[in-house]
Amino acid sequence: MLGIIGGTGLTQxxxxxxxxxxxxxxxxxxxxxxxxxxxxxxxxxxxxxxxxSGHTIPPHAVNYRANLWALHSEGVCNIVAIATVGGIHADLAPGSIAVPDQIIDYTxxxxxxxxxxxxLPVRHIDFTEPYCPNMRRLVQLAARKLGEPVVMGGTYACVQGPRLETAAEINRLERDGATMVGMTGMPEAALARELEISYAALCPVANHAAGRGSSQHGIRYEDVGVVLEGTMQRVRTLIEHVVTMHGD
Structure with missing residues (x-):
């Protein structure tokens, strides 16, 4: 069965x-x-x-283990997780949608x-490819069928939150190779791997990361909300296509 984890802007x-x-x-x-x-x-x-349900749990306080265990216990073996990000790379402007293939954990x-x-006994998992290639391919095929442009690939920097980052921190993340920044990608992806759940992230870009593009002089949260509202409509449609293609 396919599971969908909704993030900021997608509570239902x-x-x-x-x-x-x-x-x-x-x-x-x-x-x-x-x-x-x-x-x-x-x-x-x-x-x-x-x-x-009311978007009241901040990223650092999410019970990721309970979330993944609950989904797994009900027979979920594939997950698409919605994870809103700030765009570091120039290709990731507000309103775009990315499907990352790598992640760096700063939490x-x-x-x-x-x-x-x-x-449970200690177990070491292979995390070379943190996102399932098959699930990423499914998202790509669904986007192609829909005619929705998505940025395939990129490195998600997972930070602690809930505050946004300084411009210097974003510079550091970029030097490390990150192309986008969010707060919920880890340990969610690793826990999914431990449970042998095929996991992919679908990342709407809500804003330029600090010091990039229009955020050079600060990030206005009201602007983020406007971008997310429009982008999430497209994400919902894309998710519908992913679900209907799942298992084909």
């Missing part, structure tokens, strides 16, 4: 025909919200709002593994 799927909602208990505590089961285009899908103090020596 408007085109989801809901069949049931279920609160899942996990060994790691409460997920961000009940799982929403339903269909998109006649295909089954499970939706989870990463930041809670701290988050629960990063199921295998912490308590619940």
């Amino acid at each position: 799927l408007a085109n989801l025909v809901v069949t049931r909602r279920q609160i899942i208990r996990t060994p790691y505590g409460e997920p961000s919200a009940p799982l929403t089961f339903g269909e998109v285009g006649g295909r089954p899908v499970v939706f989870l709002a990463r930041h809670g 701290h103090s988050r629960k990063t593994s199921f295998h912490d020596g308590v619940e």
Whole structure:
């Protein structure tokens, strides 16, 4: 079954025909919200709002382990995660959509593994390719069918948040090879890999990163909201195509 994790700007799927909602208990505590089961285009899908139904959980406080465990326990084996980012590279202007293929983790103090020596034995996973090539290809094919331009590839820098970055920090991320910056990509991607879930990220670009483009003199959050509102309409349509093509 396909799971969709919604991020900032996507707390629900408007085109989801809901069949049931279920609160899942996990060994790691409460997920961000009940799982929403339903269909998109006649295909089954499970939706989870990463930041809670009312977008009240900040990135550093998300219970990523409970979220992934809950989805896995209900038979989800493939995930497309919506993760809003700031664009560092010039190709990633506000309103564009990226599908990254690499990630760098700058977060701290988050629960990063199921295998912490308590619940499960220690296990080392291969994380050379943090995003599933097959799921990334599915997103690309769905975008092509829709005629929606997406930027394939790029490196997601995952920072702690919830504050935005300084211009100097963005310079550092760019020197490290990052092309976009967000706050929720890790440990979500690694936890999915530990559970052997095929995972890809779909990243709407909400704004230029600090010191880039129109943000050279600061980032106006009201402008970010306007961009996201329009971009998320396109993301919802793209997700619908991904769901209907899943399993073909």
